[in-house]
Amino acid sequence: MGKRAENVSIIGGADGPTSIFLIGNKGKRKLKERIRGFFYEKKRQRVKKKITANPHTLEELTDYLKREYGARELSKKSRAYQEQRKSMKEALIVRYRPELLGDLAQIRFPREELSGKGDFSREECKKALEEMWKKCEQRSRRAEEIPEDVFFMDFHIYEIRDSRGGRVQTGIETVWEQMGVSWSGNPKRKRQLNRVSRNIYLYYGVSEEDIKNETERYDLLVTALSSY
Numbered sequence: 001m002g003k004r005a006e007n008v009s010i011i012g013g014a015d016g017p018t019s020i021f022l023i024g025n026k027g028k029r030k031l032k033e034r035i036r037g038f039f040y041e042k043k044r045q046r047v048k049k050k051i052t053a054n055p056h057t058l059e060e061l062t063d064y065l066k067r068e069y070g071a072r073e074l075s076k077k078s079r080a081y082q083e084q085r086k087s088m089k090e091a092l093i094v095r096y097r098p099e100l101l102g103d104l105a106q107i108r109f110p111r112e113e114l115s116g117k118g119d120f121s122r123e124e125c126k127k128a129l130e131e132m133w134k135k136c137e138q139r140s141r142r143a144e145e146i147p148e149d150v151f152f153m154d155f156h157i158y159e160i161r162d163s164r165g166g167r168v169q170t171g172i173e174t175v176w177e178q179m180g181v182s183w184s185g186n187p188k189r190k191r192q193l194n195r196v197s198r199n200i201y202l203y204y205g206v207s208e209e210d211i212k213n214e215t216e217r218y219d220l221l222v223t224a225l226s227s228y
Helices: 026-050 058-069 079-096 098-104 111-115 122-145 187-204 208-213 216-227
Strands: 008-011 020-023 155-161 167-173 178-184
Touching: 026 216, 058 155, 058 167, 058 187, 079 098, 079 122, 079 155, 079 167, 098 122, 167 187, 178 187, 178 216, 187 216, 208 216
Parallel strands: none
Antiparallel strands: 008 020, 155 167, 167 178
16 A cells, blocks of 8 residues: 555644644654643643632623723624634534534544554545545535524624733633633743733633533633643
8 A cells, every 4th residue: 555654643632623743753752742641631630629619601701801901892894703703603513503514513533544553655644634624624614604593603702902912812602602712922922921811711710510510611711721
C-alpha cells in the first residue's frame, strides 16, 4: 500500500475539524502529550476542589458584563456576529437536534489513518482528511439552511475592549442556555485578558446540583478554569 504515514500525529485531543496535525517524531510527541495530559488532569482536580456553588442566570450575567466591564452588544449585522452565530447554530443542532442533519449528524474522524495505526500511505491519509473536511462543509451549509421556525436561537455577543486593543467576547444563547468566552489581542496582555475571562466564568458559576451531578455547566467551568 506504499509508505506508511507514521510521521503524522494528532495533538489537542479535540474531535472533528478542530484537531491539529503535525509532522515529526511521533514517539517523542506522544511522551510530551502524556506528560502535558497528566499535569492538566492534576490541575482539573485542584480546580474541582475549589469550586463552590454560586450560580447566576444569563440575564444576571449580561448585567454583570455591562456593569463591571462596560461591555457592548455586537450588531447582529456584523461579520463577527454572523460567523459565531453560524458556528453556534451548527454545534447546538449537532448536540440537541441531530436528526435535522440526517447522515451528516455524525462525521467519522479518520483517527487510524492520520495516526499511522493502519497500513495507509500519506496520500491516502490526505484523501481521508479532505473527505472529512468536505463533509464538515456540507454539514455547515445544511445547518445554516435550517429555518428559524424549525430551530430557533436567541444569540447575543457582548464585547469588552481595553485601551491596548484587547478584546474579550462572551457569547450568550438564551433558548438553549449556553455561554462561552473568548479573547484576542496582544499576547503580552494574555494574563489580564485571561483574568477577565476567568471572572466571567466564575460569575456565571454553578449550583449545588451542577456540582453533585457534574453537569455540562459544571464541566464548562472546570475546563475554563483549568485552561487559564
